[in-house]
């Protein structure tokens with residue numbers, strides 16, 4: 293009789309739809325995205341030379357777990373720009389000292405980049421970590 297009752301019903305229905313969408317996104321994300329860096333893990337990414345400009349740069353990734361060097365991992369880096377329509381660039385790094393991995397990554401355009409560090413530890417544990425690389429310059 294009052295307009296209240298149908299309005300409340302509609303609100304409940306809308307919440308149900310949002311919940312289903314949220315569950316669908318979580319399930320899809322779980323299948324496709326490797327887990328984020330474990331809480332005990334440390335990742336340091338350094339580039340040489342600095343400041344970064346368009347072209348090849350040496351990239352060094354240092355991995356620790358509870359402050360101990362993480363040796364024997366497979367480490368790949370993926371360079372992406374913050375806008376759509378760019379091909380990512382990739383590098384597979386080589387361990388040059390315990391827990392220290394090095395390679396060459398190509399920055400193909402000036403602007404803001406982010407680099408995904410993809411790690412598979414020797415024990416099979418797989419995770420990824422993203423770092424911002426803003427302001428790659430015109431050479």
Ligand SMILES: [Cu+2]
Pocket residue numbers: 373375378401403
């Ligand atoms: Cu670009």
